[in-house]
Amino acid sequence: MRYRLDYLEELESEAIYIIREAYAQFERPCILFSGGKDSITLCHLAAKAFAPAKIPFTLVHIDTGHNFLETLQYRDELVSRMSATLVVGSVEQSIREGKVAEEKGLYASRNRAQTTTLLETLEMYGFDAALGGGRRDEEKARAKERVFSHRDEFGQWDPKNQRPELWDIYNGRKHAGEHFRIFPISNWTELDIWMYIRKEGIPLPSLYFSHQRSCIRRGNTILANSEFVKLQEKDEVMDLQIRFRTIGDLTITGAIISSASNVDEVIDEVILSRQTERGMRADDLRSEASMEDRKREGYF
Amino acid sequence: MQQQTMSEIKTILRFITAGSVDDGKSTLIGRLFYDADFIPEDQLEALRSASERKGLQATDLSLYTDGLRDERIQGITIDVAYRYFSTKNRKFIIADTPGHIQYTRNMVTAASSANLAIILIDARKGVTEQTRRHSYIASLLRINHVIVCINKMDLVEYNETRFQEIVKDYMDFASKMDIADIQCIPVSAIHGDNIVKRSDRMLWYQGATLLYTLENIHVVNDTNHLDLRIPVQTIIRSPEFPDFRGYAGKIVSGVLRVGDELTVLPSGLSSRVVGIDTPSGKVVEAFAPQTICISLDQDIDISRGDMLVRQQNLPEVTQEIDAMVCWFGISALKVGNKYILRHTTKEVKAIIKDLVYKVNLADLKREHEVSGFNTNDIGKIKLRVTSPVMCEPYRINMATGSFILIDEGTNHTVAAGIIV
Numbered sequence A: 001m002r003y004r005l006d007y008l009e010e011l012e013s014e015a016i017y018i019i020r021e022a023y024a025q026f027e028r029p030c031i032l033f034s035g036g037k038d039s040i041t042l043c044h045l046a047a048k049a050f051a052p053a054k055i056p057f058t059l060v061h062i063d064t065g066h067n068f069l070e071t072l073q074y075r076d077e078l079v080s081r082m083s084a085t086l087v088v089g090s091v092e093q094s095i096r097e098g099k100v101a102e103e104k105g106l107y108a109s110r111n112r113a114q115t116t117t118l119l120e121t122l123e124m125y126g127f128d129a130a131l132g133g134g135r136r137d138e139e140k141a142r143a144k145e146r147v148f149s150h151r152d153e154f155g156q157w158d159p160k161n162q163r164p165e166l167w168d169i170y171n172g173r174k175h176a177g178e179h180f181r182i183f184p185i186s187n188w189t190e191l192d193i194w195m196y197i198r199k200e201g202i203p204l205p206s207l208y209f210s211h212q213r214s215c216i217r218r219g220n221t222i223l224a225n226s227e228f229v230k231l232q233e234k235d236e237v238m239d240l241q242i243r244f245r246t247i248g249d250l251t252i253t254g255a256i257i258s259s260a261s262n263v264d265e266v267i268d269e270v271i272l273s274r275q276t277e278r279g280m281r282a283d284d285l286r287s288e289a290s291m292e293d294r295k296r297e298g299y300f
Numbered sequence B: 001m002q003q004q005t006m007s008e009i010k011t012i013l014r015f016i017t018a019g020s021v022d023d024g025k026s027t028l029i030g031r032l033f034y035d036a037d038f039i040p041e042d043q044l045e046a047l048r049s050a051s052e053r054k055g056l057q058a059t060d061l062s063l064y065t066d067g068l069r070d071e072r073i074q075g076i077t078i079d080v081a082y083r084y085f086s087t088k089n090r091k092f093i094i095a096d097t098p099g100h101i102q103y104t105r106n107m108v109t110a111a112s113s114a115n116l117a118i119i120l121i122d123a124r125k126g127v128t129e130q131t132r133r134h135s136y137i138a139s140l141l142r143i144n145h146v147i148v149c150i151n152k153m154d155l156v157e158y159n160e161t162r163f164q165e166i167v168k169d170y171m172d173f174a175s176k177m178d179i180a181d182i183q184c185i186p187v188s189a190i191h192g193d194n195i196v197k198r199s200d201r202m203l204w205y206q207g208a209t210l211l212y213t214l215e216n217i218h219v220v221n222d223t224n225h226l227d228l229r230i231p232v233q234t235i236i237r238s239p240e241f242p243d244f245r246g247y248a249g250k251i252v253s254g255v256l257r258v259g260d261e262l263t264v265l266p267s268g269l270s271s272r273v274v275g276i277d278t279p280s281g282k283v284v285e286a287f288a289p290q291t292i293c294i295s296l297d298q299d300i301d302i303s304r305g306d307m308l309v310r311q312q313n314l315p316e317v318t319q320e321i322d323a324m325v326c327w328f329g330i331s332a333l334k335v336g337n338k339y340i341l342r343h344t345t346k347e348v349k350a351i352i353k354d355l356v357y358k359v360n361l362a363d364l365k366r367e368h369e370v371s372g373f374n375t376n377d378i379g380k381i382k383l384r385v386t387s388p389v390m391c392e393p394y395r396i397n398m399a400t401g402s403f404i405l406i407d408e409g410t411n412h413t414v415a416a417g418i419i420v
């Protein structure tokens, strides 16, 4: 008999250990819930980490006001299923209160504005640690972020001055006003997430599976057609059979043409696919360093 | 599920790459990903356009692992970047570490979670001070497997004699260290020889390619399954289940069974295990590195930082620690300095009693006349902690043999410690 864990069990165990460390080391930790599969997986892991007790984390949703209906429905169902507490930070409200300006121009989005609302929400509720579903394989800047990632009193990340992270000993010590971002699934890839979702039978928003939708074709990008997206001159509106690989703000989340209608088919597609998930996000395409710039300011 | 044979389950292999600046680490990883078809199309496109902007003709594969903006501008790698790829039987986690002297701390950091190290040597330069330094760190952190890639073979006419010369040099010096398994591969990262595809320019080399070696290397199970150690992370209670009281933590070593009599350290109280919850449900037996939640037959006083063990197999409970440390701090480590020491899930205060010696990383000799350790120094110290820690030597148990030191003023992690 061999005592060995397979890779998904090892990743799961690692994540649960980190989630429990976050709980034990901080006074008011929360989970940043985006409605996407990574934060859904994170919630699932957090529930396991404290079963049979309820999850000891408030869920925080930073709402750009440009949501898929499915995301909000799913969110509310999840909150009631987990008997969790939900806090919504509204970007719309931050804009109305003049705390951040609405972006103008052709590629205007509320992506960057989210940072202001996020930091304000954390401060308002006194959260000193925010668990997120960020993964290192998503993007270059994320590839070197720590699991326990320090933020100064302005919420900023200093990528050149990160604390070394040794073994599984996490240092969450901080001064008043500072906080931590914690990434329990740092070492998971997109495929790992899907394999785990299949193994655990985690329900997902229908957006992740193939469906017919009125879409806007803009160059290589396919966006959902909605009141929030301003049509541009060369845009084409058409019905397409699509699914989403990531779910975020409706105005920047690109869809892919797909007939994958269940988890098995999605897994086959992910294995074959030659594009990274974030490759479809307009926010990252702006410049090579854009994710890093946003992260320095305090973005997710 | 947990009792399948090794070939049936997909496991994780964590490795690091180390070498001096310009030995070709970034190119090697880029080549590995490129030839094995692990680079997604859009990232490849980004690589091509970045190479073009730099006025290069061929795609510069080294750009693939260069992450942050400053590094891209300076053209060097300055921190630890993580990469992932997967083959049928293994998921690989790579920590890409820099070669600069001042970044020893990053190599130590990356090495602390690796089971294998790839060490690069430039075939023209042979074994250098950096090679020795990196190999020493790998052995200090007990990385049991080292693959030495002798790179830029194209610049020495793919010459076998040169390769053998370097192998002999390396083996001569490595024999003084504690590395279980060393394999040497002649490669050319830039042209792809022996990375994923066998080289037809080095037919004299009979061994395997780098990728094949990574996929098939038999990783001795580094996990200690003999000595049961469970540092308690937190206690789980719930108003809905008033009778439930679970002790949550990770089995860092050993095997735990329902019915076991556990001793709590440092209190010495004991109680019997009546239930074990794992992420996959209730079990009668659990093992390292599973995270678990334990129910005991009696309520006894247990809190975070305590350790659950078996009475007949105890770790040392001590306030005096001898350790090798790698110093990361900006200001020097000196006798009399006080720090916070974090060991497993426990935090105590520590005072430095003695600096025994410093290792000269150039020749690996011990220097006994030391007044302080500066950033990136490695050496042996003695320290005393305010309350007992449950520990044992790192070579017997990595989890109970490791700690970090934290500066109380800045909260920075200033040292990695290895108990001897």
Ligand SMILES: Nc1nc2c(ncn2[C@@H]2O[C@H](COP(=O)(O)OP(=O)(O)O)[C@@H](O)[C@H]2O)c(=O)[nH]1
Pocket: B019, B020, B021, B022, B023, B024, B025, B026, B027, B028, B062, B077, B099, B151, B152, B153, B154, B155, B187, B188, B189, B190, B191
């Ligand atoms: N001729 C030759 N040049 C190489 C080889 N591998 C890397 N280089 C070059 O050596 C330089 C340093 O490589 P890089 O991967 O950036 O090194 P790093 O600093 O170790 O990451 C670059 O100019 C590479 O093109 C090789 O196998 N042969």
